Amino acid sequence: MEGNENLSSAMRERGLTQAELAVKVNTRLFCAGFEGTVSDRTVRNWLTGKTLWPHIRQRQALEAEFECSVEDLGFVAPAQKRRTSNEPEEPVRRRNFVTAAAGTAASTVPLVAPRPTMVGASDVLRLRRGVDALVTLDQKRGGHGELERRALAGAEEALAMQSRAASQRIRLRLFAVAADYTGTAAWSALDARQFDRTQSYLERSLYLAGMAQDPVALFDVWNMYAIFARQKLDFSQAVDAANAAQVTAICRRDPMFSSLAHARAAIGHSHLGARQAALRAVGYAHEALGKANPGDPRPSWISFYGHAELCAMTAIVRDRIGDPAGAEASSHQALSQIPEGFRRNRALATTQLALGQLHQRDVDQACDTADRVFTLMAGDPLPGRMRSLLGDFYRDLISLAPKSPTAREWGDRYRAEWSRA
Known part of the structure; x- marks a missing residue:
């Protein structure tokens, strides 16, 4: 059974969980003088498509909450029998028709006014x-x-x-x-x-x-600022941006966002050489992620984040604080869980795995791992951020093993791929 993607998108757009939507609909029902009977399960049935057409009062509450028709929210009315000529009209429709007809005799204003473009x-x-x-x-x-x-x-x-x-x-x-x-x-x-x-x-x-x-949009910007500052090697600003993301309202409501902000801070601390601060932030990130409900509606851009991505970010932290064995283990954990469709993310995690292996002086294994990045991204140019990370690998490679035949062979391929990009 297909789910209701329109309703799911509307909830993500407003940052509503199933429980929060149930509360909002019940509140509107109470205000209208009706009993609020909507539960988490009710909303889940709407989202999964098990309930295609809610009760009329629930439909009215949903329309008021989202300011659109329930059809726009993805609900489908059941097929209705065509009215025969001898069936009586519904009383409300008949009253509306009589009122409109009486108005026509007294006025030249059209019955149906042009609807403004809204x-x-x-x-x-x-x-x-x-x-x-x-x-x-x-x-x-x-x-x-x-x-x-x-x-x-x-x-x-x-x-x-x-x-x-x-x-x-x-x-x-x-x-x-x-x-x-x-x-x-x-x-x-x-x-x-x-x-x-x-x-x-x-x-x-x-x-x-x-x-x-919008606290979700604010979080997204500060999250990107943290990455941007790190790419510019301004690691203090990266920590500041991660802290700004951490105090947005969405972090108080959803530990998934809080976890990501802590992970960004951990990377910044690790580049500053603040080992304990980095490990503490990683611990907070894992703790918060353990409290998050993966099924809650969220914007699509954060779909990359979960245990796999946190492991990939932990690998960066571990490598920067001088624990390449821990970095390698975290990278393996990440790659075992990152979905195949997240090709760019898998390629970045693979590069980080190669760095962890290289920093343990396992040159042949590291070069073999780094080769897989080119296979993963075959058919498309390497994004600049990935090329930069591979550049870090190459610099460390020629520094640690300048005379290794494997290193020279990998360097030749790296230069060939760079020229194609």
Whole structure:
């Protein structure tokens, strides 16, 4: 049975868990004078498609909460029997018709006024699906020019809709979507190591996230700032950005986000040589992740993060603090769990594994592992961030084993792959 992706996207877009949506729907039912009977299980049935058409009062509450029709939220009305000519009309419909007819005799105003062009939740959901598609593309290939251009076009479309009629809630959601698109462009530029454009996009995304009053979008920007600062070798700023991500409201609600912020801080501390601070932050990251519910609705961009990615980040920390054996073990743990579709992530984790092996002086094994990166990314240019990490491997390789035939052979292949990229 297929799930209700529209409702799931709407919940992710607002950062709602199943329990939180149940509370919101029940609150609206109570305010309307009805008993609130929606539970986590009710919402789960909506999400899995087990319930295709909720009770009318629940439908009304959902429409009020998301400001769109239940059809836009992915619900499907059951097929109804065609009304025969001798069947009586529903009383409400008949009353509406009589009222409209009486009004026609007294006025020349058309019965059906032109509907103003408004932006609704369905428009936001459509734009959100565009973000999700770009995230999927990034996971397979990494940052590149076409991804960046499509992200900027999506942001422009979202902002252009601000000139049309919309409720205040929809306007905030449009700013949030624009922030996500701009953040995607920033991530693409960062992955390609185009730092000037990255800085510009991150500043713009931070502004839009603030306009949206969206803690998830704010977290996303600070998370990218932490990566950006690390790539620029400004490790103090990387820690500061990770701490800024940690104090966003979403970290108080969802330990998954808190775990990621701690992991970013751990990497920054490890580069600063703060061994105990790095290990403490890694411990906090693992602890928080253990409390997270993997099934809670979240934005698509954080789908990369889980135990596998945390192991990959732990490998970076372990290697930087002088524990290459621990780094190798963590990399193996990561690669055993990173999904096959996350090709760029698997290639980065494989490079980190090669570094851990090299720093244990296992040159032949390290070169063999690093070779697998080119196989993983075959058919696409290596993203700039990956080329940089492979450059770190090559520099350490010629430093530790300058006369090794295996090292020279690997260096030849590295230069050939670099020229093709």
